[in-house]
Amino acid sequence: MLFGNLLLYILAFIAIWVGAGFIVSSVDRFSKRLRLSSFAVSFVILGLLTSTPEFAVGLTAVAEGRPQVFIGNLIGGIPVIFLFVIPILAIFGNGVKLNHDFDRQHLLVSLGVIAIPSVALLDKKVSFFEGIIFVFLYIMLILLVEKKRGFFDRANTEVLNIKAYSYKDLIKILAGIGIVFVASQLIVDKTLYFSSIFNIPAFYISLIALSLGTNLPELSLAIRTVGLGKKSIAFGDYMGSAAANTLLFGIFTLLSGGEVLAVNSFFAVFLFVVGGLTLFYFLSKPEGIISRRSGIILLCLYVLFVLVQFWR
Numbered sequence: 001m002l003f004g005n006l007l008l009y010i011l012a013f014i015a016i017w018v019g020a021g022f023i024v025s026s027v028d029r030f031s032k033r034l035r036l037s038s039f040a041v042s043f044v045i046l047g048l049l050t051s052t053p054e055f056a057v058g059l060t061a062v063a064e065g066r067p068q069v070f071i072g073n074l075i076g077g078i079p080v081i082f083l084f085v086i087p088i089l090a091i092f093g094n095g096v097k098l099n100h101d102f103d104r105q106h107l108l109v110s111l112g113v114i115a116i117p118s119v120a121l122l123d124k125k126v127s128f129f130e131g132i133i134f135v136f137l138y139i140m141l142i143l144l145v146e147k148k149r150g151f152f153d154r155a156n157t158e159v160l161n162i163k164a165y166s167y168k169d170l171i172k173i174l175a176g177i178g179i180v181f182v183a184s185q186l187i188v189d190k191t192l193y194f195s196s197i198f199n200i201p202a203f204y205i206s207l208i209a210l211s212l213g214t215n216l217p218e219l220s221l222a223i224r225t226v227g228l229g230k231k232s233i234a235f236g237d238y239m240g241s242a243a244a245n246t247l248l249f250g251i252f253t254l255l256s257g258g259e260v261l262a263v264n265s266f267f268a269v270f271l272f273v274v275g276g277l278t279l280f281y282f283l284s285k286p287e288g289i290i291s292r293r294s295g296i297i298l299l300c301l302y303v304l305f306v307l308v309q310f311w312r
Contacts, residue, residue: 002197005190005193005194008186008190009186009187009190009191009194012183012184012186012187012190012213013183013187013213013216015179015180015182015183016053016179016180016183016184016187016213016214016216017216017217017220018176018179019052019175019176019177019178019179019180019183020049020050020052020053020176020180020216020217021176021217021220022172022173022175022176022179023049023052023172023173023176023177023180024046024049024050024217025172026166026169026170026172026173026176027045027046027049027169027173029166029169043142043145043236043237043239043240043243044142044240046236046237046240046241047236047237047239047240047241047243047244048240048241048244049217050215050217050218050221050237050240050241051241051244051245051248052176052177052180052217053180053184053213053214053215053216053217054070054073054074054077054214054244054245054248055248056180056181056183056184057069057070057073057184057187057188057210057214058070058073058074058248058251058252059181059184059252059255060181060184060185060187060188061073061188061252062252062255062256064188064192066188066192066202067252067256067260068201068202068203068206069188069191069192069202069203069206069210070206070248070249070252071121071203071206071249071260072202072203072204072205072206072207072210072211073206073207073210073211073214074117074211074245074248074249074252075117075118075121075207075211075245075269075273076206076207076208076210076211076212077211077214077215077241077242077245078114078115078118078242078245078273078276078277079211079272079273079276079302079305080211080212080215080218080302081215081218081238081241081242082238082242082276082277082280082298083276083280083298083299083301083302083305084212084299084302085215085218085219085222085238086222086238086280086290086295086298087290087294087295087296087298087299087302088222088295088299089222089290089295090290090291090292090294090295090298091292091295091296091299094292095289095290095291095292095295096289096290096295097288097289106144106145107239107281107284108281109141109144110141110145110239110243111277111278111280111281113137113138113141113243113246114239114242114243114245114246114277115273115274115277116133116134116137116246117134117245117246117249118269118270118273118274119270119274120134121266121270122266122267122270124266125259125260126249126253126259126260127253127258127259128253128254128257128258128259130250130253131249131250131251131252131253131254131258132250132254133250134246134247134249134250134253135247135250135251135254136250137246138243138244138246138247138250141243187210187213187214191205191206191209191210204309207269207309208306208309208310215241217241218237218238218241221237268308269309272301272304272305272308275301276298276301276302276305279297279298279301280298283297283298
């Protein structure tokens with residue numbers, strides 16, 4: 001029985017990977033046909049679309065009255081991106097250039113927006129008003145960066161051109177959405193199952209296992225980058241995905257009736273999230289390079305983060 005549920009859990013994550021892949025690849029093609037700017041494609045579009053699994057899991061958790069699941073998933077996604085995915089790229093790529101157009105100030109503001117839900121959870125609850133603030137901060141962040149980059153290339157005339165849209169891609173997007181939502185239902189159910197079997201709060205299973213699974217789209221982008229032998233990554237993809245977690249946290253808080261509660265021992269998680277983001281900021285050199293050594297340091301911090309959660 002346990003093995004069967006574990007197998008279904010793994011298959012659901014694979015389905016998430018496949019479904020999100022359909023969505024991201026198809027929308028990426030749309031974006032190129034519409035001549036959207038690199039900022040719009042990476043930070044906004046891919047950032048939101050690689051968060052499709054988190055969105056589906058969060059909606060399911062809210063519908064089932066299990067906010068601990070989406071809290072753990074969204075908070076856990078931050079260490080996954082900044083302390084696991086990007087460091088893996090740096091280690092196996094002998095250093096990696098974060099190919100972005102943010103200056104240090106924009107990078108710092110973005111990391112602040114990403115960290116704000118963890119700060120709000122220090123009092124072990126998030127209110128309706130704080131949920132509104134999260135949504136507002138994400139919108140302000142988009143507007144702030146958009147002032148520098150813009151959403152469209154110059155003289156864009158493709159937006160209203162029906163020929164720029166492919167029915168095949170539309171079908172793949174709809175199919176991907178369907179796969180992700182069905183798989184997310186199964187993932188939430190099995191997360192709660194394992195929580196009861198092993199007597200572990202659903203928050204911690206979501207913080208470690210679920211956050212890794214729902215960030216498979218980001219991990220697949222990393223694997224593809226390494227496979228192609230590239231020395232740089234579209235940093236906006238990862239920054240946009242992490243920032244989207246703040247937006248989703250706000251939305252799910254509002255959908256939950258205006259207040260969600262965290263576990264009593266959240267302070268240790270807060271230290272790793274905020275400390276990890278701070279370390280990432282100082283290790284990313286002004287020219288935007290994460291060295292292999294820096295990648296090893298960040299990855300070691302992630303391993304320590306996981307071990308601390310297991311020792312609870």
